[in-house]
Amino acid sequence: MTIQFNDETFRDDYSFRNSDRAIRRFPFPFHEDSYMYSVNMEQHRGGPKDSIYEKRFDVDEHYLSEMRDRAQVLADDPLRCQSLPHMTLAGWDLLELIMVSKSEDYPDLFELHRDGDTWRWINKPMGIDDTFTFLDEATLPYGPMEYITRQAQGDFAVLDQRDDNLWMDAGMITTQADWSLDFDIGMNFFEWHAPVPLAHEKGIFVRALKFLLNIQQGAPARRLNWTMTVNPLLDTSPENYHKWGIQKTTLTPENIGAKQHLRVELQTFFRLPRSNALVFPIRCYLCSFQDLMTAPKWGRRLHRVIRDLPDELATYKGFIDNKPLMLEYLSKFDDGLPTSPGIWPEFETEPPLAK
């Protein structure tokens, strides 16, 4: 299908909007009426037609605006993109993975022509047509990781694998849920996860790491993670907390439906062939509460999940203060009827709100 790209902002006037299609395919992260951390990983091998799982790298209506927002973040703070010297080969691996995937999955938008080491890359939506020499950095305007991730939605952490651990040695991080690449660079899997509550005690990180170390070429995996964001802000970084943290206090019963967004990350994991590194794309999807409430199943479920969520998680995710306001709003969409299993909205079969 041809995508109509939005012209919108994720800052200042917040003109970001989701179309009906974007709402229908929103990755609602709760497959049941409660939530707890778990090793929730599955293979990333396609999914229902037009869902965000279908392609290796989902491209949607927000593509161009998200890339504009990224360029602005980088102009203000170049340290959001870093790559330690030994990670250049992994950067080329990533460039190849994204170019090959996008040109195969969206042939009307992207083209890749390879003649030996001479590659021509055409990105029609962004108006890019570049010819370069594969593995020769001097032929690109940026390093390979930065070049390609300025053209791909979502953050990218590139992990070196050694000594039975993963090391955050490169990344392009501009749409993060309150963590910092500049702080985490060079850390290992346990070090960068240190702030997360409850999960360490449950042994989740030990098992998750074993799973990740074994991710093989040709067999990528994925999981969903979520948090809450007031206003459709992509860049909720610690560096800029002084700008966005304060916005959390602007919620009222009247504006919460439009301002409060569920922020969902589609996290995928790919083994990179030449470097044996692992890439962790973190794709952020935002949806306002009022748009979510158009699916009766999501309305019922979100209320129950937030109501029963342990306080440690609400505190870590930064919305404990707004939880009463959220529950007051969400309770109006919960009539107590049962919900069907799975994350999909089931518009056709789920009963309408009986309230």
Add this chain to the structure above:
Amino acid sequence: MSGAEKIAVKVTDIVPLNELVTRFKFERVDGGLLPTFSGGAHTVVELRDGAITRLNPYSLMSDPMDQRAYTISVRRDDAGRGGSLFMHNNVRLGDELTISYPVNLFSLDLRAKKHLFIAGGIGITPFLAQIKQLELFNGNWELHYSCRSPDLGSYVDELTGRHPNEAHIYYDDQKQAIDLVRLLDGQPLGTHVYVCGPKGMIDWVRATAAAEGWPREAIHYEEFLAPKPGKPFEVKLAVSNKVIHVGEDESLLEAMEREGVDAPYLCRGGACGQCETDVIDYAGKFIHRDHWLDEAEHSSGKKIMPCVSRFEGKTLVLDR
């Protein structure tokens, strides 16, 4: 499905190198490109030997950037159960085989200022690919390769011809031996050591490096571990609700596969951790042979790696 992704290939070249080692070249059946890989990776080759399917891992020795073909070199093991003999005696030009996607459990540490390779015998294979990878980026490396005799020195001529300054060869029959302490002593800061060869050689390099004060993370090794035979034993598989018999010549993993149990695996050599299985109950003694579990786990009686480890005793119940 267990194991890595599969690729259908056909054999497009067979080159006997010496009395023991033969090289095989694989290209895709569909004519397409093979995945690139990183030096040190292996592939698992499926060998249909009559009614038995053998799954043997072999290191990829070709240029990792060459996507047209993979090559492996197989040492004939007359004492083995027949996988390498089957490769030598039954595999013919044009035969179709299934191999796995590349899996790397022996990758280069790309931060290293210098890579010091120590190979024994057929353990040379992963280094051939690593050297090609490093040459592309002008990497700094040095190889010390011991073989039994000039006749059995696979790839010695190629290595010394192309890399006269980097490749150093030692022949057992001429009483040449690597002077390891001196070799380690002369390395610049930031050197990483990689060893692949017989178990004795790996143990010697690791112990010597540790005694010389080298950090553990700077020493990398790969053993071409194969499931060793042992006394037959019975296992109860709680999830599948089956009691199976593990024969003298087969591994526990192979016995599960024979009985149609889809058990996870990747390396089949005790290194990757993928086959790790919980023990529910046991009375007897474990024969652990893997490099994955640590000593505490080995003595806990709670875990076993079925690709290489065995059991002797009355009862063994596994969570599989």
